[in-house]
Amino acid sequence: MGLTNQYIQEKLVEKFADQVCNFEDTYGMLCFEAPKEQNLKILQYLFDEPTLNFQFLTDLCGVNFPDDKGRELAVVYHLHNLKENIRIRFKVFTSIDQTDVFTASKLYSSANWMERETYDFYGINFVGHANLKRILNVDEMDYFPLRKEYPLEDQTRIDKDDEMFGRG
Amino acid sequence: MNNHNIALPEGSIERQTTTLNVGPTHPATHGVFQNIMELDGERIVSTEQTVGYIHRAFEKLAERRPLYQVTPLTDRLNYCSSPINNMGWHLTCEKLLGVATPKRVDYLRIIIMELARISDHLICNSIVGVDTGAYTGFLYVMQSRELIYEIYEEVCGSRLTTNIGRIGGFERNFTNTAFTKLEKFLKEYPKVLAEFEGLFTRNRIFMERTIGGGAISAERALNYGFTGPNLRAAGVDYDVRIHSPYSSYEDFKFDVPVGKTGDNYDRYLVRNQEMWQSLSIIEQAYQKVQQFKGADAEVYHADVPEYYLPKKEDVYTKMEALIWHFKIIMGEIDMPKGEVYQSVEGGNGELGFYLISDGGRTPFRLHFRRPCFIYYQAYPELITGGMLSDAIVTMSSLNLIAGELDA
Numbered sequence: 001m002g003l004t005n006q007y008i009q010e011k012l013v014e015k016f017a018d019q020v021c022n023f024e025d026t027y028g029m030l031c032f033e034a035p036k037e038q039n040l041k042i043l044q045y046l047f048d049e050p051t052l053n054f055q056f057l058t059d060l061c062g063v064n065f066p067d068d069k070g071r072e073l074a075v076v077y078h079l080h081n082l083k084e085n086i087r088i089r090f091k092v093f094t095s096i097d098q099t100d101v102f103t104a105s106k107l108y109s110s111a112n113w114m115e116r117e118t119y120d121f122y123g124i125n126f127v128g129h130a131n132l133k134r135i136l137n138v139d140e141m142d143y144f145p146l147r148k149e150y151p152l153e154d155q156t157r158i159d160k161d162d163e164m165f166g167r168g
Numbered sequence: 169m170n171n172h173n174i175a176l177p178e179g180s181i182e183r184q185t186t187t188l189n190v191g192p193t194h195p196a197t198h199g200v201f202q203n204i205m206e207l208d209g210e211r212i213v214s215t216e217q218t219v220g221y222i223h224r225a226f227e228k229l230a231e232r233r234p235l236y237q238v239t240p241l242t243d244r245l246n247y248c249s250s251p252i253n254n255m256g257w258h259l260t261c262e263k264l265l266g267v268a269t270p271k272r273v274d275y276l277r278i279i280i281m282e283l284a285r286i287s288d289h290l291i292c293n294s295i296v297g298v299d300t301g302a303y304t305g306f307l308y309v310m311q312s313r314e315l316i317y318e319i320y321e322e323v324c325g326s327r328l329t330t331n332i333g334r335i336g337g338f339e340r341n342f343t344n345t346a347f348t349k350l351e352k353f354l355k356e357y358p359k360v361l362a363e364f365e366g367l368f369t370r371n372r373i374f375m376e377r378t379i380g381g382g383a384i385s386a387e388r389a390l391n392y393g394f395t396g397p398n399l400r401a402a403g404v405d406y407d408v409r410i411h412s413p414y415s416s417y418e419d420f421k422f423d424v425p426v427g428k429t430g431d432n433y434d435r436y437l438v439r440n441q442e443m444w445q446s447l448s449i450i451e452q453a454y455q456k457v458q459q460f461k462g463a464d465a466e467v468y469h470a471d472v473p474e475y476y477l478p479k480k481e482d483v484y485t486k487m488e489a490l491i492w493h494f495k496i497i498m499g500e501i502d503m504p505k506g507e508v509y510q511s512v513e514g515g516n517g518e519l520g521f522y523l524i525s526d527g528g529r530t531p532f533r534l535h536f537r538r539p540c541f542i543y544y545q546a547y548p549e550l551i552t553g554g555m556l557s558d559a560i561v562t563m564s565s566l567n568l569i570a571g572e573l574d575a
Contacts, residue, residue, distance in 0.1 A: 058511075089507075
């Protein structure tokens with residue numbers, strides 16, 4: 001168990017200088033971000049560098065921060081080094097008007113559907129993805145439902161006539 | 169899909185491929201899965217998967233629900249082992265809120281989680297049996313699953329979608345009946361499992377049907393994000409219970425069974441071995457639980473009045489308790505800000521919860537890492553070139569649960 005969060009941070013800063021930033025320790029997990037143009041280079045470096053060896057993509061998902069102008073959407077990667085058993089979280093941010101992010105599906109086969117899911121819910125356009133189409137929602141849907149601009153139905157609304165479920 | 173007459177393999181006697189639509193509701197797909205297959209005779213040339221038929225937008229719903237109202241959503245992910253999902257969610261909340269649970273609670277949780285793992289694996293393995301033509305095993309092990317469900321019922325009142333436990337512990341202490349039922353299970357189940365193994369493990373037909381089918385190498389499995397028994401069957405000993413112990417799993421001795429080839433037969437063997445291990449964990453946990461005496465034996469939750477519901481009789485008689493009850497149910501208590509990833513070893517792999525809290529009453533974002541959503545991608549690679557009937561067995565041996573896949 002030689003690998004520590006501090007060492008990972010040093011290696012990343014050594015390689016990418018100030019491109020990688022906002023390092024923080026969230027409940028023991030190292031978390032950092034980078035410009036979205038750099039995402040593949042960083043993922044590849046984490047994958048190939050023999051002392052880091054982050055070859056398992058645990059999770060990939062999107063997040064919407066509507067108030068953060070120019071950085072409304074985030075793609076969050078959870079990576080795991082199974083040998084040293086250490087996890088890290090890596091984020092890239094993108095604006096909601098220009099949602100291109102490079103795909104990680106060439107590096108991880110598992111990213112294929114996870115990116116489709118992220119596209120489906122947040123509309124992030126994964127550049128280079130072989131089959132970027134909706135996966136859980138219907139193909140005809142013309143919006144991205146997990147964005148914060150689409151609130152859930154107001155629970156107190158009374159204009160609906162729904163005898164079966166006791167509304168109205 | 170309009171690729172009839174796509175290039176047929178060398179030596180094929182067919183003149184064109186046949187398109188076969190398997191699913192979404194079909195007796196051979198245990199769950200709502202659709203596969204549009206291109207067949208050369210009975211060999212699969214290609215397949216296109218469609219998922220999402222029972223998508224219920226849990227991640228969106230969770231953004232308006234206080235913590236306790238998210239638990240019933242997790243029930244409906246992998247409904248063959250919902251207690252594991254419930255516990256995973258409560259562990260996530262506890263991590264965010266900084267709640268430490270007493271040892272007795274951890275051990276009781278482990279008993280429930282391992283029972284859930286057994287019931288999950290029982291279903292999966294016996295369904296593999298059904299798909300290879302042996303119905304007996306499936307019907308036979310239902311008796312044991314019933315025993316497990318009775319224990320759930322005794323602890324939380326429900327059977328399938330359990331909504332078991334609370335933040336910090338359980339809703340009530342285990343009754344004597346619960347322990348009696350557990351003892352009965354521990355006494356009867358080994359015989360059932362041994363007999364179940366006797367029916368299948370060295371059964372000629374079963375072996376011929378499963379060996380070599382749906383195989384995947386360790387390297388590909390890792391690249392595809394396999395976890396759980398499916399990854400271990402390919403020879404990688406990754407187990408969340410060992411790698412990131414939660415709920416005091418570090419106090420227990422158990423083996424992590426691994427396979428070699430990653431085929432249907434190895435997956436079956438790994439699951440069976442895991443059931444034996446789970447049984448031993450339950451025995452150890454039960455022994456540890458029995459060592460608590462006097463007041464310690466009455467501990468079934470952590471002391472966290474902000475998140476743990478007060479006693480019902482207090483709610484009816486005391487103003488203060490009523491206020492807290494209301495506040496907790498309505499989610500009037502703000503969570504701390506933070507980002508948490510917590511994973512548990514679910515029935516079919518690493519079940520992860522990625523929770524972002526902005527300090528409000530509901531999660532700002534909650535993402536479920538659903539193991540079978542991730543590894544189902546590999547299905548075309550597993551079955552292409554094989555027979556249609558083997559593809560059915562492969563599907564059930566992957567332990568796909570539609571509820572979890574579609575979230």
